Amino acid sequence: MHEMAITQSVVQAVCDRMGDTPVRRVCLEIGTLSGVVADSVQFCFEVITAGTPLEGASLEIIQPSGMARCRDCGAEFALDDLLVLCECGSANRELLAGEELRIREVEVLA
């Protein structure tokens, strides 16, 4: 259950950047191929933020879907897991999107 550790990292990173400023909203990007379950992060968020400047903040999670480019034929294709092959049969692909694990922005008291 690494989502607990991931959520803790989010809170730590926001506190490092924003100090004691109360935070009202956090916007994360969690790609569908990142290996992190967005629902679990949502579940952990309330527990982890208790007693921090993020307590009571809402959590918005954007989930970019997977996109890859085939290194053999050059085609770009969507993938919803890491086992999808290119139509040409190649597994040799470069991921273009879907692995995001980023804090996009926060809304804080002015």
Place this chain on the structure above:
Amino acid sequence: MCATCGCSGDTILVYPEHEHGHAHEHSHEHEHGHGHGHQEPQTRTVTLEQAVLARNDALAERNREWFAEHGILAVNLMSSPGAGKTTLLERTIRELGVELQVSVVEGDQETVLDADRIRATGAPAVQINTGSGCHLDAQMLAGGLQTLDPPDSSVVLIENVGNLVCPALFDLGEQARVVITSVTEGAEKPRKYPQMFRAADLVLLNKIDLLPYVDFDVAAFLEGARRANPGVEVVQLSATTGDGIGDWYGWLRARLP
């Protein structure tokens, strides 16, 4: 709380215990002089565009630099519980110990059993107990290295917590990642845990001496590993009988700084 993990920092235990000379004093005061009106509070949006694991990644980079400065090869070994990591380490130390100085960082949720097994081979070992944590992170490894104090130009083998999910996400600062699977686990492991296999520099298929007794499709396993990680090297071996183990040693020697 620990920097990257949700667990309490107090539950991360390193054996043998390390003396910490630094004191912890937190005497900061909090004063909030703002009034509370009845209007909606003004807010502003701040763009961060920051990796969630930036802090762990920075600590991992520090570990990586430290390994490079000391000419140390650090390898992160990951598998499910029972794949044979500790048995592989025991044999590796016994057989390579004459030509290479090997020390070991053991990660487990509880007990010092694995570090005791490694020390019985004569190699230095430090045990990190992660408590509720399901993986090692860069900060835990840094703490373990402080206690282990490996010599220059040596090899540090890091046995991560037995788990095919969480350790894949946390960079430790290692130079290479090795995923170990055994034939008793089933050939579908790469398909079920593609994140882990995608992160691997080498895949070891262990316990091949048991192939006559189990229903394990080697070709399907190799195809699954190829789908998750095209071009990844797979070595088939038995840590118990020593079959194929020379290829693992060759891979290690080729990576020495």
